[in-house]
Amino acid sequence: MASIAWVIPLCPLAAFLLIAFGARRSHQLSASLGIIGVAISFALSIGVFMETLAGVRFSQSIDWLPFPSSIQNGQPVLRTFFVGFQVDSLTSIMLVVVTSVSLLVQIYSLGYMAGDKGFSRYYAFISLFTMSMLGLVLANNLLAIYIFWELVGLCSYLLIGHWHDRPEAAAAAKKAFLVTRVGDVGFLLGILFLYWHSGTLEFTELAARAAAGAIPASALTVGLVLVFCGAVGKSAQFPLHVWLPDAMEGPTPVSALIHAATMVAAGVYLMARIFPILEHSPTALLVVAVIGAFTAFFAATMGLVATDIKRVLAYSTVSQLGYMMLAIGLGAMGAGIFHLFNHAFFKALLFLGAGSVIHAVGTNEMFEMGGLRKRLPVTAVTMTIAAVSLAGIPPLSGFWSKDEILGAALVAQPGLFVLALMTVGLTAFYMFRVIFLTFGGEYRGPAQARPHPDPLPEGEGTHGEPLSMKIPLLILAIPSVVSGLWGMPFIGNPFGHFVESSAAVGGVTPHLLHAPFNPMIAGLSVLVALGGIGVAWAMYGGGKTEVGASLSARFRLIHQILLQRYYMDDLYNWLVTRVVLGIARVATFFDSYVIDGTVNGTGAVTILLGSTLRRAQSGQVQTYAWVLFAGILALAAIVATLRVSR
Numbered sequence: 001m002a003s004i005a006w007v008i009p010l011c012p013l014a015a016f017l018l019i020a021f022g023a024r025r026s027h028q029l030s031a032s033l034g035i036i037g038v039a040i041s042f043a044l045s046i047g048v049f050m051e052t053l054a055g056v057r058f059s060q061s062i063d064w065l066p067f068p069s070s071i072q073n074g075q076p077v078l079r080t081f082f083v084g085f086q087v088d089s090l091t092s093i094m095l096v097v098v099t100s101v102s103l104l105v106q107i108y109s110l111g112y113m114a115g116d117k118g119f120s121r122y123y124a125f126i127s128l129f130t131m132s133m134l135g136l137v138l139a140n141n142l143l144a145i146y147i148f149w150e151l152v153g154l155c156s157y158l159l160i161g162h163w164h165d166r167p168e169a170a171a172a173a174k175k176a177f178l179v180t181r182v183g184d185v186g187f188l189l190g191i192l193f194l195y196w197h198s199g200t201l202e203f204t205e206l207a208a209r210a211a212a213g214a215i216p217a218s219a220l221t222v223g224l225v226l227v228f229c230g231a232v233g234k235s236a237q238f239p240l241h242v243w244l245p246d247a248m249e250g251p252t253p254v255s256a257l258i259h260a261a262t263m264v265a266a267g268v269y270l271m272a273r274i275f276p277i278l279e280h281s282p283t284a285l286l287v288v289a290v291i292g293a294f295t296a297f298f299a300a301t302m303g304l305v306a307t308d309i310k311r312v313l314a315y316s317t318v319s320q321l322g323y324m325m326l327a328i329g330l331g332a333m334g335a336g337i338f339h340l341f342n343h344a345f346f347k348a349l350l351f352l353g354a355g356s357v358i359h360a361v362g363t364n365e366m367f368e369m370g371g372l373r374k375r376l377p378v379t380a381v382t383m384t385i386a387a388v389s390l391a392g393i394p395p396l397s398g399f400w401s402k403d404e405i406l407g408a409a410l411v412a413q414p415g416l417f418v419l420a421l422m423t424v425g426l427t428a429f430y431m432f433r434v435i436f437l438t439f440g441g442e443y444r445g446p447a448q449a450r451p452h453p454d455p456l457p458e459g460e461g462t463h464g465e466p467l468s469m470k471i472p473l474l475i476l477a478i479p480s481v482v483s484g485l486w487g488m489p490f491i492g493n494p495f496g497h498f499v500e501s502s503a504a505v506g507g508v509t510p511h512l513l514h515a516p517f518n519p520m521i522a523g524l525s526v527l528v529a530l531g532g533i534g535v536a537w538a539m540y541g542g543g544k545t546e547v548g549a550s551l552s553a554r555f556r557l558i559h560q561i562l563l564q565r566y567y568m569d570d571l572y573n574w575l576v577t578r579v580v581l582g583i584a585r586v587a588t589f590f591d592s593y594v595i596d597g598t599v600n601g602t603g604a605v606t607i608l609l610g611s612t613l614r615r616a617q618s619g620q621v622q623t624y625a626w627v628l629f630a631g632i633l634a635l636a637a638i639v640a641t642l643r644v645s646r
Helices: 007-023 027-053 089-112 119-138 142-160 167-198 203-211 217-234 243-249 252-260 263-273 282-303 309-330 333-361 377-391 397-412 414-439 467-487 494-503 519-543 546-554 556-563 565-614 621-645
Strands: 058-072 075-087
Touching (some): 027 089, 075 089, 075 142, 089 494, 119 263, 167 243, 217 282, 252 263, 252 309, 263 309, 309 397, 397 467, 519 546
Antiparallel strands (some): 058 075
């Protein structure tokens, strides 16, 4: 099965092509093709996963692009870029995560996107999105991963801007595309830099040469930090996090897929994939850890005040991705991927649950919700389960991976541990703020719920829960509870040992951090999480909003700073309009008046001289005779003057 793993991304690719060029007029057929394509990929991924559990590893490359790199003895020396795929434990975990979440999202979309005029286009692009992420996961070198990396970015642009006739959605799609491109420029430069100093882009070759000291330490650090820039953009780490909250303008199922299993997971996966290289640069590891820890805390603070239910979940995603980056930067690669694995399920559940709520009441604003536990019982129960898991309450899945990261931080970087622990309390607070405002108390929204932007007919009160939306919620609730049991320290953390086997290159085991289970740290983190939940209950329990409003008024400056996202968007707008465009205007002036002026001035002088001298070539014999006569007279005058002077 591992040897044909390359077929896995071809199934959703085939679905995309069939929908785009044949079935787009039929909504039912388009949805069926998309679901069948990813279902086949899921079945194949399970087969690959079972083989890797048994210890199977596979890698294959083909020659793609030969090119002359130098000349020796008059003959060109050819080098070749390779493309290929590899299957190991890390690959198989990601294949299962991507295909399972994508399958459930596409089933959920049958109800959520019903009646949308772009229904077939939606299923075509989400199939292409899934294919791109699967190709990225399977890639066995930096060049191949970059190709699919850019496809993932393109698909995110198309899906975030699905409702492109809405200015907010179109602007959000462009923002996501442009901000992530900034990181991708760094990624590309990192690829070129590493190739210049190593002569290869294969993960295994790069790891072997880094271990042997064949790549200068400074060059390795610079190259890896540049590659990390790509991960900062895709995984919305500070300071390139600004695109992700606005990406909520896309359909909620798209948000679930982006946040749980595809685009934002790509950056964490990339850093885990290159960990055998990354471990040989302590400076690069420290950069990853610091950025991750700061992002986790920074994003959590913005989630405290957001009122859009999807934006709160977006800040949560940025924060949890920071946890994963922190783990990888600390050397606890297994813990980072363990959290990615658990997070994929409960975050998908949270977003699909939020979609069910929005579908019901027609608004994203939590202060216009309330009392929905009665109308949406399945959504209320499953979202609460996901919130408990995200808050890190045992024995749900989020507790085990979060605790492992905290333990690693305490051992390796106590300062970063403090930031991570503070983030635990903030996370518990803002997630249960969502639960209490959405499902507690009484309904605070308008009696006539107008779906926006969902294409549903108007109706009194709220809409219910379609079966196609309830089933994915119930399925995702199961791994949100039990997936963490695979990595429990009491049974030897089999998940960590399984996924970390992918980091062993050429039989060399990397230096991975394994922090032992610390009951005091676990107990402290649970107390902090319960404290956050308690504060949320005191402020918003029963759906009340008065306490929160009073505190917001009392601490208006802090509230405004958080609400305006630390004015990062304003800073970037200023930098673009004043600095970047200012430099562009100066460059335009220099180009137009100095460069072009010099070139055009030279041409004008040449033309003037030519037009003046052209008059001497009139073609008239009389004129030439007079000129000859004048020349003879001038020569005679010169000769006479010279004789007199002697």
